[in-house]
Ligand SMILES: Nc1ncnc2c1ncn2[C@@H]1O[C@H](COP(=O)(O)OP(=O)(O)OP(=O)(O)O)[C@@H](O)[C@H]1O
């Protein structure tokens with residue numbers, strides 16, 4: 325009632341201040357009964373959700389006020405996330421490639437020791453007639469011994485033996501169009517069941533070696549990914565730490581008028597969240613761009629090997645995972661910084 | 673409303689700002705707190721608002737012992753206290769409206785309720801026309817009143833003010849004091865630390881005088897009726 329002071333001034337000083345609890349609205353403004361709230365008061369879920377949404381958007385808005393600085397931080401995060409996710413996608417592609425090769429692996433059928441050479445040849449001839457078989461090569465026991473002697477370096481051991489311990493072998497090349505792992509498996513079973521066959525075995529040695537290499541690669545990417553994830557935590561943490569220092573005044577005032585830690589934490593957590601999401605989006609763009617660039621040359625190379633292999637970029641689920649990982653790392657990084665630094669700021 | 677029971681406060685440097693202080697601020701009263709510079713007025717207010725903790729003794733607000741208030745509970749106690757301190761003033765990157773709305777947002781009021789209450793508070797301090805302004809261009813007295821609006825907007829039962837008229841001219845000071853009187857008239861307990869003996873001795877409210885961390889005197893100004 326500043327506007328009315330001139331009329332009241334004289335009276336206000338002498339009055340012994342009776343406290344009327346219910347003041348009548350005068351001249352347009354209302355000042356309801358005092359005090360009328362119960363404390364502490366919890367917000368309704370709807371207000372709570374609206375508040376979260378508001379902070380979410382506010383913190384995004386705050387970031388867009390300094391687009392250059394925000395973009396820089398997001399770019400650093402983006403690069404850190406792009407490296408492991410790009411490498412993982414590459415490994416996934418290699419895995420697909422190795423799966424398609426698995427079908428082309430030959431099958432070795434080890435024949436019964438007693439089976440005569442002619443019978444073996446005849447069996448080879450019969451198998452050549454199977455529609456799913458492209459080529460069969462017969463390796464007699466003597467040839468097998470010669471090959472073994474040459475490659476293994478155990479010649480002297482063999483010389484000590486009186487008889488040739490090696491069986492004769494049929495090397496079966498399946499037709500390429502029957503490449504599915506299931507097809508290869510059923511062929512394997514039928515070969516195994518042949519009269520005179522001791523053992524049928526997919527020649528997976530190189531596939532296994534490849535798989536072992538892939539495993540090493542995967543582990544390596546995991547290590548790199550963990551380190552870069554840590555880097556993202558630190559980047560976000562440090563950015564938020566600076567942000568907290570810049571908003572020190574605001575934090576003190578908010579604490580003084582009854583803001584809980586959760587309330588004060590919230591905008592910073594959402595800021596971290598947005599950094600993570602922004603970084604993940606940039607990482608996604610980088611990976612997809614890189615794969616788009618590689619796609620043509622890889623297809624050409626595959627063509628030279630008579631393969632229709634196509635490089636696959638990040639799929640939908642992987643993209644979602646990347647986004648989630650980014651958001652989570654941003655949130656966590658900010659949470660670490662906030663946990664460490666918010667306590668230090670108290671009004672004085 | 674506020675009870676100090678043999679309260680001492682020693683600051684980390686070893687200085688005793690309060691020495692065995694006992695006093696009582698009754699509910700529903702407007703009470704002035706005065707004393708020489710360094711007497712411990714600000715310290716007393718900081719103890720009530722839990723910015724500082726006492727070295728010994730008990731402080732009760734509304735029957736609640738502040739020594740039993742944990743860190744996590746502090747915000748909820750502070751929501752019952754409207755605080756007008758000079759060094760915790762406005763946030764200059766938001767409008768007057770947003771500054772005053774902050775306590776209500778913290779308390780989780782809904783949008784419409786916030787609008788209503790903020791406007792009522794701004795109207796009360798005579799600043800409704802500035803609701804969309806930023807604090808910076810406002811005069812010192814107007815900024816002070818925005819601070820007051822923020823302190824009262826959630827209608828706390830207790831108001832604390834540390835030198836609210838510190839750098840205002842006598843006319844503005846009187847206006848601000850009248851504002852506090854009006855809040856007091858609707859039932860709010862008000863405690864104001866001030867140097868402005870001139871002003872308060874002409875007002876009819878109890879005065880507490882501190883001296884070197886002790887209560888030197890309590891009563892009404894000689895000129896005022898008891
Ligand atoms: N944080 C602190 N650390 C150390 N000493 C402090 C601190 N705050 C205040 N003091 C000392 O405590 C004493 C009381 O300070 P206080 O601020 O309570 O006095 P005051 O009555 O408000 O004085 P003024 O009228 O000048 O504002 C002063 O001598 C001051 O130097």
Ligand SMILES: [Mg+2]
Pocket residue numbers: 713714715834
């Ligand atoms: Mg002081």
